[in-house]
Amino acid sequence: AAGGQATSAAALVARCAAGANAAPGFCEGALDTLGASVSLLQREGAAGARALRVAPAGAELEPHTEEAQAPLPETSCGAEDFAGRDIDLIIYGATGFTGQLASKYLAKDHPDKPRWAIGGRHRDELEELQANLSALGTNAPSIIIADLQDPASLQAMTRRAKAIVSYAGPYHKYGGENLIRSAIATCTHYADLCGESAFKKEMLQKYGDAAKARGVAIVQALGMDSLPADLLAMGAAEQLATDGHGPPTDITVYFSVLNSWFSGGTMAAGKEQLEVYGVDPNDKESAYALAPEESIEARVDQTPGGTPPHTGASSSDIGYDANFSSITLPYAMSACDGPTVRRSLALTFPDAPIHFAEVMGSSVLKELATFLSSPEALSQPPNPNPVPGEGPPQWLLEGGSLIGQGLAARGAPNAAQARLHMHCKGDPAYQNTAKWSAELALALAQEGPKGGVGGYLTPTVALGSEFIMQRLSKAESGNLCSFWWGSDPKNS
Secondary structure (H helix, E strand, C coil): CHHHHHHHHHHHHHHHHCCCCCCCCHHHHHHHHHHHHHHHHHHHHHHHHHHHCCCCCCCCCCCCCHHHHCCCCCCCCCHHHHHCCCEEEEEECCCCHHHHHHHHHHHCCCCCCCCEEEEECCHHHHHHHHHHHHCCCCCCCEEEECCCCCHHHHHHHHCCEEEEEECCCCHHHHCHHHHHHHHHHCCCEEEECCCCHHHHHHHHHHHHHHHHHHCCEEECCCECCEHHHHHHHHHHHHHHHCCCCCCCCEEEEEEEEEECCCCHHHHHHHHHHHHHHCCCCCCCCHHHCCCCCCCHHHCCCCCCCCCCCCCCCCCCCCEEECCCCEEEEECCCHHHHHHHHHHHHHHHCCCCCCEEEEEEECHHHHHHHHHCCCHHHHHCCCCCCCCCCCCCCHHHHHHCEEEEEEEEEECCCCCEEEEEEEEEECCCCCHHHHHHHHHHHHHHHHHCCHHHCCEEECHHHHHCHHHHHHHHHHHHHHCCEEEEECCCCCCC
């Protein structure tokens, strides 16, 4: 959270230093935000990635009723468990900032015409949203009232749907565990946008086996944290492996454009993680916190963000990477993305020693500074200190973008490379996160997890990298994301 804020604030400061016109007090606010976010980043980097290793006593979310504490069923969910569902997908937390974006996306006459519902605690807010959605298209949702602190209401909700995607974060703080338990109990596939690394580790430990036994998919990474990294890394790795000479030895995910902003909810989640899980500055184990199955020999990365091959030191170093013809900088959310990608690698290429690293090019700051110098930014500047429920302005949601690459390489004697490009139009952190998560949660409802195998999964393990690329390439009549292979940085 602080990483995104620091990157955006740095771009604002660069814009102000260049003499750009701005509203009174805007540059001063950007400087204050940069200072605060850098301070928080120093702590959040450790809390987000390094607190994965161990949580302090009392950090675990306590169930709220006897029903929440009851053992989960151990029998596998069958086709008959899904046959009577009257809803394909539930958008839970629909009245929040990102939940509303996802709801609007589905309401605008989605070509699949899903049977869907919006869920949350407050009927009046849901009815107001439902009325607004009805004006956008012909496929308006129904309403379901359920409280994260009331497991009985959650089970009454989840047993009606094939899948549910939750936007009600921070997930630890608001009782996200209860919804995960309910989904497993009622044979309902579950997804969210969780970037709370320590909470994800806890959910894997507590519910991974139960979800696998039930055949229910639990996917906590369908947003900016950590879909692009997972898709770029695994798409490139699987493509390389098709030559029959095995998996890669090194994978680097590189972003050249990240025109985005941050919301009050994102900052609240980062603060919550700091307060609950604390800091462990000496951690060396969290890189594989979501891949406990991995052998000691395969654990070749020492930090969650990994070590870029060109630096020879740590992922926090700046270096020049000839593979991308760019100076690369540390990418703050690599500490969140790294463990997710390594889980994908461990489940796809068991016990293979594969280095993973995630970086951003120096172009990210240059492109963001230019983006935030637009006429829209001058007239409607994003708030450097948003409160929960507040996100980027509409012009930024529509005009943002993401460009990234995944490079998988294998050393001698069968040296080879595979490079995957990804370009998405729209703000990746909220606008596209809402669309990605709604599309892929709907795919879980329609298709189920790949091979019918449930468990605590990643996006690419749950649905397959090729399937995800095809799905997102077709979304919004082909105007959402594009993917291509090769060294050409432009899709020609």
